[in-house]
Amino acid sequence: KNIRILSPLSKTFTEKEVINGLKQRILKLEQQCKEKDGTISKLQTDMKTTNLEEMRIAMETYYEEVHRLQTLLASSETTGKKPLGEKKTGAKRQKKMGSALLSLSRSVQELTEENQSLKEDLDRVLSTSPTISKTQGYVEWSKPRLLRRIVELEKKLSVMESSKSHAAEPVRSHPPACLASSSALHRQPRGDR
Known part of the structure; x- marks a missing residue:
């Protein structure tokens, strides 16, 4: 009778140990998930910060160039009247610098848009890719x-x-060289097919 009385008690004790073990495992998994979420958000923030930092550096460079041009213009005005040929040369130079600055600004805007487009494409490909675990290593x-x-x-x-x-x-004795080179030139990536 004593063995029968102890066995339901030991079953209850064993079940409690199993339940406690499972609860601890769940807590550990939740903690790991929180850590991974933190890592993901940190990486996303770092990527945004890097992009903002690149834009800030580009804008500082533009600002320094504009400031240099303004200083150059001011110094050329204060040195007195220049001969007509020098004024035209200075105006042409200033016009070229202005157009170069405008061209650089457009290039930065285009590159920013292209970068955003490529990131969206990458996100779309990564979200639909069955091999996400392989590509995460490339990040x-x-x-x-x-x-x-x-x-x-x-x-x-x-x-x-x-x-x-x-x-x-079929096996050919002498395949034409132009066909081999043209097929290599016109090959498209697999993703576009």
Whole structure:
């Protein structure tokens, strides 16, 4: 009888241990999720900060250039009257500098828009990609390293495509060189097909 009385009590104790163990595991998982969310938000903030920092540096550069041009203009006005040829040269130079500054401003705007578009495309591709776990490792890579990786993958792709095309085509004794080079020039990336 004593064994029967202890066994329901020990079952209850064992169930409580299991429940407590599961609760602790849930708490650990929640903590890990919070840490990962914190890391993600920090990375997103860092990316925004980097973009803002790049824009700030570009704007400071423009401001310094405008200030330099204004100083140059003021110094040329205070040195007295210049001969007509020098005035025309100065006006032409100022006009060229103004157009160069405007061109640089447009370039910055276009690059900013292109950057935003590429980020949106990247986000869209990453959100629909089944291999998210593989691509997350690329986030921390530098631009030159990513470009090298892209070149490697393009080479692998061209090797795979050429091996497929050689397997599919009948064997020729002398394939024309112009066909091989034109097919390499007009090849499109796989994502566009």
